[in-house]
Amino acid sequence: MHELPVTQGILSIVLEAAEQAGSYPVQRIDLVIGTLSSIVDDSVQFYFDALSAGTLAQGAQLSFRRVLATLTCGACGYQAQVIAPLPDCCAACGSTEVLVEDGMEFYVEAIEVEEPNNACSNCEINPDEQ
Ligand SMILES: [Zn+2]
CATH class of the missing domain: 3.30.2320.50 (hypothetical protein PF0899 fold)
Known part of the structure; x- marks a missing residue:
């Protein structure tokens, strides 16, 4: 509401x-x-x-x-556009060092x-x- x-x-x-x-x-x-x-x-x-x-x-x-939203992996630099629910790790390398922007x-x-x-x-x- x-x-x-x-x-x-x-x-x-x-x-x-x-x-x-x-x-x-x-x-x-x-x-x-x-x-x-x-x-x-x-x-x-x-x-x-x-x-x-x-x-x-x-x-x-x-x-x-x-x-x-854009997800960027801090470990390998992989970027992807994502929707909720957000992934908590990188789809490319599996790192949890991911940053979501926008x-x-x-x-x-x-x-x-x-x-x-x-x-x-x-x-x-x-x-x-x-
Ligand atoms: Zn990665």
Whole structure:
């Protein structure tokens, strides 16, 4: 159930960014999730839909990008991308001197807002600048 506070955090980041961008409705949010972070996409979407009701982010589409963890062997230098449950020794030489990096990410990568089209399509002059 740890998706709830995580989703609240995302929403506040998104709303702040949307306000800075001119308070336009948010259309799309790109999230990066490490495979080891045990965050469930569907739960995030569920909480997001509930929390974002009535805000600029209401109805925004969430997109999830999974980041794999990388295991590096300290003994032989073997590297591999791994998922949970993590191996506790090297698949190449059997050493337990393994280091796992990445895979715990969880952040907002990009936000797309719906910007009004003020530019004149014939002359490409923005009326806001006149
Ligand atoms: Zn090894």
